[in-house]
Every structure is written in structure tokens, then in C-alpha cells.
Amino acid sequence: MSCLEISDRLWEHVEPLLEPFKRRRPGGSKPLEFRTVMNGILYVLKTGCQWDCLPACYGSKSAVHEHFQRWVAAGVFKEMFRWSAAEYEELEGFDLAWQSMDGSLVQAPVRQTRCQKDEGLGRNPTDRGRSGGKIHLQVDGKGMPFAVAQAGANVHDSRLVTVTVEAAVIEAPADAGQSPRHLCLDKGYGYERVEREVAGLGYTPHIRKIGEEKRSCDSEPTHPARRWVVERAFAWLKGFRAIRTRYTCRGANYLAFLQLACALILGRRIEAKTV
Template sequence: MAYQEISDAFWNPVDPLLDPFKRKKSGGSPPVEFRCILNGIFSLLKTGCQWGHLPPCYGSKSTVHEHFQRWVQAGVFAEIFRVYAEEYQEAHGIEWTWQAMDGALMQAPVRGQAVCLADEALGRNPTDRGRSGSKMHLHVDQNGIPLGVTLVGANVHDSRLVSSTLVAAILPRPEPTPDQPQHLCLDKGYTISL
């Protein structure tokens, strides 16, 4: 699967978000450009390769991974998500009438780990013989535009994620009215047996 480098149009609003992370002191090896690092992160996320197999054109795997960790902790990716959701809303408008939500289980790359860490969004996957895994829970509008996402351990039931995923929405949801109702489509996995 080929990865297309990020465009100037995408990069221009993102560049100011990374200003606080620019090196203040001189010395050492020359820093890798943030655009190159972000391209490496997006390439890894799109292709699914491991950090160790990241092409060297993006810088060393440790440099790219270190920046990824710092930017995640600082909320940079959430801010990128918000900026582009607002841009999409201005250009096309979010379709709130019909919304959908679902989760997907993912295997964690820590097979031998005995302890599942909640702060790392890991939990024993009930569909994979109790191995460590995560669940990504996504809320979209009727055109499939992402509105909110949560990441939890694989052992968390879908029905317990509706509220937290709605709260994680990157854009404020308008109040439904009789003229503009809102519907949330969920599958049978959200029912709880009594």
C-alpha cells in the first residue's frame, strides 16, 4: 500500500501546532523537519508497518517514535482532527440526522505481556483467547465523517462506550429539534442481556 506525502494545503494549518516542539538550543545533529516526521507517522499508520520497519527517509525510527509519543501526550493529533473537522464542516456541513457508532478490535503487539494496562488502552480480548488487545470506538455522521473516537482495552463492552465516545466528539453536536431530528444507529452488540 503506497503512502502519498502530505500536501502543502494540509501542512500549512498543522505547522503552527508544532511550533512549541521546535528545538530551542543549538548543537547536536541537525533536527529532522517536522513535516518529514509527520509523513513518517502517517505512513506508518496507513501501512500498518512496525516502527522498526519505517523507511529511513523519515528519519530514525526512535526519533519519529519519540515525536509521535510527545505529540500524542500534548494532544497535537486531536487538535489536527479538530482543525480539519471544522474545515470540513465549513466546506460541506456535518450531516447530523443519521449518525452511526461501532467498535473494532485490534491485536496488541505485546503478545508476551502478562499484564494488560488500562492506561495503554490494553485489555484481554475475549475473542482472541484473552490476548492483549485494544478496541477503537468510532462515531461518524451519515456520510462517514469521523466525529469522535475513543480507544480502550479490548475487554470493554460496546454498550459502555456510547457516552464516552459521544463526549469525545470533536465538534459540538447541535440539539435535535422536531424539524431536525437526530438518530444514532447501533448494532446488536450494544444491547445488554438482563
């Protein structure tokens, strides 16, 4: 049996979400345990293997994949991300005063589909026009993810700000209007329209303009660098091989993998705090 298993803490909250999917009619072969199915999905996420290569200890690969498709359509993995974020907020709390956002390109050597834009695929301008995708992530001041979106590799980062903010699984605090919220972005967002967009979303934008040089050490003091936390979060995400290289054709399936990975990242921090 693989050591990749969903934690007891997370499973206690996931199990009620899967209750509607239990078989109601008797007969037929014995159904797979849902926890075993979830462990199989976690195995694919972590190793990046094909569904056909799923170890037999997780059951029939077609049954596991069928359950995965049904759970994606029902929004189970988004709810897992939402619950993990709520649990983390209660235990430690997100640092929303200083937030960061960025995008990261991923290779997507999948077969061509008729609606690449709808599935979050596009020609990668940095990879000779090959098929690729993009992960767009928003994190708090400590690098904990709470919003993730996906798009084609040919979609510019500056076009995904509002989409990502609206994908957040946590609600803004009640005193958000009184407490300033800062959003750190790199030079790729250095457009006046982005500054207006970020300000309209209730953030104070911090964007270094293209061509602007770093200030010298003897200049007036500035805020410490805060963008590195989002780069670290991307490193955490790409530790899951099914995310590092996208082999799924459907955008909904890849987004579900992203949401599950974010839930597991938050879950690791929760477990570390409760040990």
C-alpha cells in the same frame, strides 16, 4: 522517497501547532524538518512497520519516534482531527440528523503490561483470550467520523456510548434541541439502560432488540438502513495497517494513530471537494 506525504492543505494548519517544539539553542546536529518527521509517522501508520524499519529518508527512527511521543503528549493529533472536522463542516457539513455508532475488535499482540485496562488492552473473548483492543467509532449519516475512542477487547460496546460521545471533536449545532438527532445501534446495545443513556445524551435511539426479526417487505414502511456507514468507516480505518493490528503498548499512542487516520479520511473528502 516514499509517496506517502501529508498534504499541503493539512500541513499549513499543522505547522503552527509544532512551533513550540522547534529547537531554540544552537549547536549539535542539524534538526529534522518537522514535515519529514510527520511523513515518517504517516509511513508507520499506513504500512504498520516497526519504527526500526522506518526508511532512512525520514531520518533517524529514534528521533522520529521521540517527536511522535512528544506530539502525542501535547495533543497535536487530536487537534489535527479537530481541524479536519472543522474544515469538513465548513465545506460540506456533517449530517448529524442520523448518526451511527459501533465497536470493532483488533488484535494486539503486544507484551503484557501491568496496567492493561489503562492502556486500552484486555482479553479478547472472540480470540481465545489473547490480548486485544477495541475501536469505538461515531459517524454521521454519510459515514464521516467525528468521534473515536479505544478500550480493551473485554469492554462491552454498550459501556462506551457516553465515552465516545464526549470524545467528539465537533460541537452540537445551536438548534440541536429543536432538530431531532437519531443514533443507530446494533443488537449489542439492546439494553434499557443504553436507551436511557442515549436519550439522556439528546439522541433518539434506534436499537433492534435481541431476538427481534426484520420486518417483512409488505409491512409498514421504515427508515432505510443506516448502520452500514459505520462499517464502511471501519474499513477505511483498517486500511491503515498500524490500526488493523495494534503493536503499540501505550494506549495514548494508538489513540493518536486513530485520530490521525480520521483526520486523513476527512482530508481525502476535503481534497476531493476542492479539486
